[in-house]
Amino acid sequence: SEPVWRWECISGTCQKTRITNETRDSALSLPACQLFCGEYGRLWPQPTKEYYTGNYLLHLNLNSIDLNYPQDKKSTALANLAFRRFAQQLRGLVPSGKSTRGGRSLVVNAQVEDPDIIRLTYATDESYILKINELSDGRVNASITSNTFFGARHALETLSQLIIYDDIRNELQIVRDASISDSPVYPHRGLLLDTARNFIPIDAIKRSIDGMAASKMNIFHWHITDSHSFPFVSKSRPELTRLGAYSSSQVYTEDDVRDLIEYARVRGVKVLPEFDAPAHVGEGWQDTGYVACLNAQPWMDYCVEPPCGQFDPTKDGLYDVLEDIYGDMVDLFEPDVFHMGGDEVSNSCWNSTESIVSWMSTEKSWGRTATDFVKLWDYFQSKALERLYRKTSSNIPIIMWTSGLTESENVTAYLPNTTYIIQVWTTAFDLQIIELLQRGYRLILSNYDALYLDCGFGGWVQGGNNWCSPYKGWDVVYSNSPALIAGTYKEQVLGSEGALWTEQVDGASVDGRIWPRLAALAERLWAEPSTGWKAAEERMLIHRERLIGMGIAAEALQPQWCLQNEGDCPA
Numbered sequence: 001s002e003p004v005w006r007w008e009c010i011s012g013t014c015q016k017t018r019i020t021n022e023t024r025d026s027a028l029s030l031p032a033c034q035l036f037c038g039e040y041g042r043l044w045p046q047p048t049k050e051y052y053t054g055n056y057l058l059h060l061n062l063n064s065i066d067l068n069y070p071q072d073k074k075s076t077a078l079a080n081l082a083f084r085r086f087a088q089q090l091r092g093l094v095p096s097g098k099s100t101r102g103g104r105s106l107v108v109n110a111q112v113e114d115p116d117i118i119r120l121t122y123a124t125d126e127s128y129i130l131k132i133n134e135l136s137d138g139r140v141n142a143s144i145t146s147n148t149f150f151g152a153r154h155a156l157e158t159l160s161q162l163i164i165y166d167d168i169r170n171e172l173q174i175v176r177d178a179s180i181s182d183s184p185v186y187p188h189r190g191l192l193l194d195t196a197r198n199f200i201p202i203d204a205i206k207r208s209i210d211g212m213a214a215s216k217m218n219i220f221h222w223h224i225t226d227s228h229s230f231p232f233v234s235k236s237r238p239e240l241t242r243l244g245a246y247s248s249s250q251v252y253t254e255d256d257v258r259d260l261i262e263y264a265r266v267r268g269v270k271v272l273p274e275f276d277a278p279a280h281v282g283e284g285w286q287d288t289g290y291v292a293c294l295n296a297q298p299w300m301d302y303c304v305e306p307p308c309g310q311f312d313p314t315k316d317g318l319y320d321v322l323e324d325i326y327g328d329m330v331d332l333f334e335p336d337v338f339h340m341g342g343d344e345v346s347n348s349c350w351n352s353t354e355s356i357v358s359w360m361s362t363e364k365s366w367g368r369t370a371t372d373f374v375k376l377w378d379y380f381q382s383k384a385l386e387r388l389y390r391k392t393s394s395n396i397p398i399i400m401w402t403s404g405l406t407e408s409e410n411v412t413a414y415l416p417n418t419t420y421i422i423q424v425w426t427t428a429f430d431l432q433i434i435e436l437l438q439r440g441y442r443l444i445l446s447n448y449d450a451l452y453l454d455c456g457f458g459g460w461v462q463g464g465n466n467w468c469s470p471y472k473g474w475d476v477v478y479s480n481s482p483a484l485i486a487g488t489y490k491e492q493v494l495g496s497e498g499a500l501w502t503e504q505v506d507g508a509s510v511d512g513r514i515w516p517r518l519a520a521l522a523e524r525l526w527a528e529p530s531t532g533w534k535a536a537e538e539r540m541l542i543h544r545e546r547l548i549g550m551g552i553a554a555e556a557l558q559p560q561w562c563l564q565n566e567g568d569c570p571a
């Protein structure tokens with residue numbers, strides 16, 4: 001049927017108006033209007049250095065696109081796969097049932113300073129410059145300049161956001177003149193996904209890694225085990241998975257993990273493994289004798305959520321098992337940083353275990369005070385770290401959660417800030433944050449008052465709402481500024497992670513729990529914008545549709561009417 005509506009950019013917003021005979025030829029589709037209206041067009045996240053897009057579009061032939069990238073380099077194969085994904089994204093712009101034809105050819109020329117870098121670290125330069133212009137032969141030229149593949153990949157992502165489907169003319173169009181310079185503010189821009197409280201299928205994890213690529217996020221923090229299940233297939237200790245997985249199919253095999261790591265690398269995402277200890281262990285460890293309080297009841301006397309389970313640090317054999325698991329993880333993830341967990345250690349669990357308290361008094365002449373249990377915890381952490389370092393090629397930095405061990409009276413004695421990075425899960429106003437910053441710690445902020453994506457549903461261990469209700473809206477996520485929280489110490493903040501704990505989530509609902517809210521964090525971390533969520537609202541709605549187009553079941557934020565009637569919804 002003939003299109004009825006067109007849009008015009010009037011004082012910075014796209015206004016819906018009727019197509020008439022005299023306006024039909026120059027009628028702008030909504031996406032075309034969005035591209036040239038508003039401060040950053042349709043881009044998400046907003047670029048941080050330069051953004052110019054002219055105001056012309058050219059008809060693009062999605063079947064005639066080519067990439068020129070440094071050949072026979074370590075990142076050449078990655079670049080080709082990233083370009084294949086780019087081409088797939090363009091095809092995804094065309095509504096199903098429609099087919100476009102004709103248009104200009106596109107050639108992407110990438111100049112990469114060091115094309116042999118294929119591992120993302122905190123030191124990796126992710127910046128890029130993207131320029132688009134029309135060549136004398138009518139082709140469209142997109143030139144990318146970056147120091148690494150990772151920067152070039154981000155440029156491709158931005159390029160894909162400068163291409164739209166025009167429903168009035170049934171054609172793809174690309175911005176004709178663009179000049180964009182861009183780089184991220186924070187190096188750690190992540191998602192934590194818990195795959196132990198409930199199993200999350202690999203294809204669901206891959207969808208979120210696609211969403212991360214589209215939002216220029218770069219760290220997938222895999223909280224792969226917990227007391228509820230042990231789905232990680234540890235080559236050297238297979239019985240942990242045999243006993244600990246929910247079923248023989250709900251596991252992550254070596255091949256699954258290797259495949260996921262490469263899938264993430266092509267998308268500019270590093271997979272950061274977490275083996276949480278000494279608490280949050282249980283299922284799978286039944287036959288080892290190394291876990292105290294395993295499913296102890298009443299659970300609230302021994303831990304914060306069922307099932308309880310905490311390593312017994314006095315068992316020497318425990319550290320041999322840990323060394324084997326660390327070895328398996330180091331072989332697979334080849335980590336330049338490792339997360340050892342360290343959250344929610346319960347003194348009452350250790351204090352209720354006879355073998356532990358007698359060992360403490362006979363072997364160490366320790367009592368049973370909180371200070372004594374901190375010493376026991378340090379004993380565990382030191383031995384565990386020593387075993388991990390037997391498996392890594394260098395003493396890589398270690399991430400730990402905030403806990404009793406990171407309180408100011410303990411942290412400097414037990415967790416040197418040269419080795420340990422602290423991930424904060426308590427609130428943004430927790431004094432511990434400034435205390436840690438003052439002591440020179442590098443932080444990753446995941447404060448639950450803004451960044452816990454699992455908050456806001458019914459309680460699962462109690463009636464009423466879950467413990468960290470209410471639900472954190474995208475505006476709350478967007479406003480959680482590390483610069484505001486850290487103040488003068490903001491250089492010590494590596495970045496942030498949105499966390500999805502999965503007590504009440506699995507493959508059936510994981511997309512909507514994460515997206516599009518995590519994308520709000522993505523812009524906060526990429527750009528640390530001085531403007532607030534209202535200025536970003538239109539582009540947030542556009543980005544949500546982009547995620548939908550990628551097959552991610554991202555939650556709807558507003559009626560589609562608001563997207564078509566920009567500026568008529570926000571209060």
Ligand SMILES: Cc1nnc(CNCCN2C(=O)c3cccc4cccc(c34)C2=O)s1
Binds near residue numbers: 305344401425462467
């Ligand atoms: C890392 C970490 N990320 N999140 C962490 C906290 N996990 C939630 C622990 N927890 C709580 O901290 C909690 C606090 C107050 C009331 C509560 C009622 C039911 C359940 C809980 C709960 C509860 O599970 S540690």
